[in-house]
Amino acid sequence: MEKTEGPAAARGRNRPPSQADVAALAGVSSQTVSRVANNRSNVEPETRDRVLSAMRILGYQRNSAARALTLGRFQVLGVVTFDVTAQGNARTLAAISRAAQRAGYSLNVVCVEDQTEEAVQQAVRQLTEQAVDGLVVIEAQILDRPGFNVSSGVPVVVADGDPERRFPSVDTDQAAGAAAATRHLLDLGHRTVWHLGGPQDSYAARRRAAAWHAALKAAGAPVPPLRFGDWTAASGYGIGRELAARPDVTAVFAANDHLALGLVRALHEAGRRVPEDVSVVGFDDLPESAYYLPPLTTVRQDFEEVGRECVAQLLRQIESPGESPTASVAVTPELVLRASTAPAPTAR
Amino acid sequence: MEKTEGPAAARGRNRPPSQADVAALAGVSSQTVSRVANNRSNVEPETRDRVLSAMRILGYQRNSAARALTLGRFQVLGVVTFDVTAQGNARTLAAISRAAQRAGYSLNVVCVEDQTEEAVQQAVRQLTEQAVDGLVVIEAQILDRPGFNVSSGVPVVVADGDPERRFPSVDTDQAAGAAAATRHLLDLGHRTVWHLGGPQDSYAARRRAAAWHAALKAAGAPVPPLRFGDWTAASGYGIGRELAARPDVTAVFAANDHLALGLVRALHEAGRRVPEDVSVVGFDDLPESAYYLPPLTTVRQDFEEVGRECVAQLLRQIESPGESPTASVAVTPELVLRASTAPAPTAR
DNA sequence: CAGCTTGGACCCCCTCGCAGC
DNA sequence: CGCTGCGAGGGGGTCCAAGCT
Structure with missing residues (x-):
């Protein structure tokens, strides 16, 4: 036969x-x-x-569907993020993707558009229903929504900080970075340092601002008023115009490189030279920041490490569900000195 | 009971x-x-x-696995892309995500790291095995690998051009954009326009270069030697230094905004003012390009539209598998005039 | 008979066709 | 005809027993 x-x-x-x-x-x-x-x-x-x-x-x-059905596992990690267009998120995503792939997992990504609680909730629902073994949430704002919760007992890791510590998280050590930036400017002889903050609903932005504030206090420097932008060059430019108009501004720590870029343009238009008249420090270290005019002194985040750690933590939770997950992991950033900072203008 | x-x-x-x-x-x-x-x-x-x-x-x-098993459909779209860190890819991805979500699909994303055929092949295999109803491939280079093929009869759409037209594709009209940029510079009275190209293995870069070449020919302008970079500000800077050394360079069309940024820095360092001495046009229109020094004249790509069309085409293929898929869709870009271009220096 | 390879039964969860009221 | 339930897959994995050497 x-x-x-x-x-x-x-x-x-x-x-x-x-x-x-x-x-x-x-x-x-x-x-x-x-x-x-x-x-x-x-x-x-x-x-x-x-x-x-x-x-x-x-x-x-x-057939992965059949496999998932019997095994009860999917070899898929879910990622929830706002705006992959933001460099930081994109780089974290890329790193997560690499790490996941190495571990044999693929990635189910949802970009949440509106920052409404409902949109986030729907994204999570979609993801857990779409069958993921674990969830990475990029950008803490998402968690600020009080309604955020993951019903189905899926392991969760938060990249970029979880204010309420409800979930294990992996994050750049924002405080260390912001403090380094602020101290660097102080060390250059500036009387004080202004801060151009990120959006107020960003936990990362809030922590950078807090560390800047603390560094000023510690150094006995006066604390100038704080302004919040929204991470874009446009808002850096808008707020920058106000700062440029104040002659007492000689050093500014911007919460990211795009804000710094807008700020520099505003200073330039106002006839104030960088770094001769005003020193500027950014945060992120985008690949192109070294090519801004002037090349930007900034705080380099190790997104690669953040992504890798996220996946590692998640896999640990997935593989041994009993264990209480590790608390938070902090990845130390590094101050990169370039040409946008200089000693305070002597005068006065 | x-x-x-x-x-x-x-x-x-x-x-x-x-x-x-x-x-x-x-x-x-x-x-x-x-x-x-x-x-x-x-x-x-x-x-x-x-x-x-x-x-x-x-x-x-x-349980989506069981559902998928019986239905034979997964409500998942696969996305293969190089480097989400590149703005264009990130924005296309974001748009695809939005469109997919609206249609009730979620996204399985693989970022291919190395540009080797094997890596690409593995990504596709992983994706088709992971059960997707369709596949979007961002960045045409992927398709240049001769070995690229999708075994399992999964519908495919290519974003960013398919040189061999093996698959339906959705793309910015690169030729129109590059021609507009070149003609704009010519119209300003420049004798000719130099081109700082993207990576040679990028189909988009090649088409931009070809259209630049054609526009020069059509205008009877001499065709200067062409140099290829790799999309980064660093390579724009490297090649820019050579261009800056040549006094006959008065107008440059860069294949993207980051290249333009590096170029501008190189020109600046060489003491050549933009736009007074040299005019520069970019491609993409990043949100921050308006805040470069000087604000960059560039060609705006409508990534949103590209992403939306990709998903629309894919869903059409998925829902009516018989039909021969529509050929290619071209999305027209737009020249955005800012401050990095000016009439040719009179002299000579 | 120990130790190996191989196959049969059954279950995972959901949806469809059909039958019953 | 309206609503509801029964049984059968759909593809693959685990448990256990059968067959072989």
């Missing part, structure tokens, strides 16, 4: 080949095919070869 | 509730639960309410 045409193979033609089809072609049972597909050891080499070549002939790919 | 504790509910405790659990609690069969979950009309309102409240009590979420 010919075995090459089992019932499964005969059933339908343009349907992806199943284990049963491979089994029929190889003249074995589908369980043996399963063993081969999963690289089990207890298969006769000769049998394995027959199965493997049958797989190749048929172009067999295992 | 109490129905609230059916066999299914008793079987295991910390397993997500299934239809059977809901059915047991509501005192109906699981098929009825299915009907309610899928919003079918043929359910008695009173029954539906009972089921709905049972769902709420149990926190029921439907």
Whole structure:
């Protein structure tokens, strides 16, 4: 009796080949095919070869839906993020993607558009329903929504800080970075340092501002009024115009590089030179920040490390669900000195 | 007889509730639960309410793996991309995400790190195996790998051009943008326009270069040698230093805004003013390009539209598999005039 | 009979076709 | 005809028993 045409193979033609089809072609049972597909050891080499070549002939790919159904795991990590257009988020995402891929997971990404609680909630619902083994949430604002919660007991890791510490988180050490930036300017002899903050609803922005404030206090420097922008060059420019008009501003720490860029343009238009008249420090260290005019002194974030740690933490939670997850991991940023800072103008 | 504790509910405790659990609690069969979950009309309102409240009590979420298994569809779109860190890719991705979400699909994203054929192939394999209903490939280079093919008959759309037209594609009209940039500079009285190209293996970069070349020819302008960079400000700076050394360079069209940024810095360092001595045009229109010094004249790409069209095309293919897919869609970019271009220096 | 490979039964959860009231 | 339930897959994994050496 010919075995090459089992019932499964005969059933339908343009349907992806199943284990049963491979089994029929190889003249074995589908369980043996399963063993081969999963690289089990207890298969006769000769049998394995027959199965493997049958797989190749048929172009067999295992059906992840069926697999997920029986295993109860999906080999998929969910990522919720605002605005991948922001460099920081994009780089964190890229790093997460790399780390996930190395671990054999793929990524289900949802970019939340509106910063409304409902939008976030829907994204999470979609993701957990779409079957993920764990969730990375990039950007803490998302968690500020009081309604945010993950119903289904899916492990969660937060990148970029979780103000209420409800979840394990991985984050750049914002405080260390902001303090380094502020002290650097103070050390250059500036009487004080102004701060151009990020959006007020960003936890990262708030922590940078707080650390700037603390550094000023610690140094006994006066604390100038604080203004919040929204991470864009446009808002850096808008607020920058006000700062440029004040002659007592000689040093500004901007909460990110784009804000710094807008600020520099505003200063330039007002006839105030950077760094001769005003020193500027950014935050992020975008690849292009070294090519701004002048090249920007800034705080470099190690997004790669943040992404890698997120995935590592998540996998740990997934693989040993019992254990209480590690608390927070802080990744230390690094001050990169370039040409946008200089000693305070002597005068006065 | 109490129905609230059916066999299914008793079987295991910390397993997500299934239809059977809901059915047991509501005192109906699981098929009825299915009907309610899928919003079918043929359910008695009173029954539906009972089921709905049972769902709420149990926190029921439907199991997408099982659903996908029976339906043969996953409600997931795969995205393959190089480097989300590149603004263009990130913005396309964001747009795709939005469009997909609106259509009720989620996104399985793979960022390919190395530009090797193997890496790409593996990404595609992972994605098709991970069960996607369709595939968007961002950045044409991926397709240049001769080995690239999608085995499993999954619909594919290419964003950013498909040189060999093997797949339907959606793309910015690179030629129109590059021609507009070149003509703009020519119209300002420059004898000719130099081009600072993107990476040679990028189809978009090649098309921009070709259109620049054609525009010069059409205008009877001499064609200066062409140099290829790699999209980064760093390479713009490197090549920019060479260009800055040549006094006959008075107008440069850079293949993207980051290249233009590096170029401007190089010109600045060489003491050549932009736009008084040299005019520069970029490509992309990043949000921060308006805040460069000087604000950059550039070609604005409508990434939003590209993403939206990709998803639309893909869904069309998915929903009516028979039809031959539409060929290519071109999205027209727009020249944005700012302060980095000026009439050719009179002299000579 | 120990130790190996192999196959049969059953379950995962949901949806569809059909039958029953 | 309206609403509901039964049974059968859909593809693959685990448990356990059967067959072989």
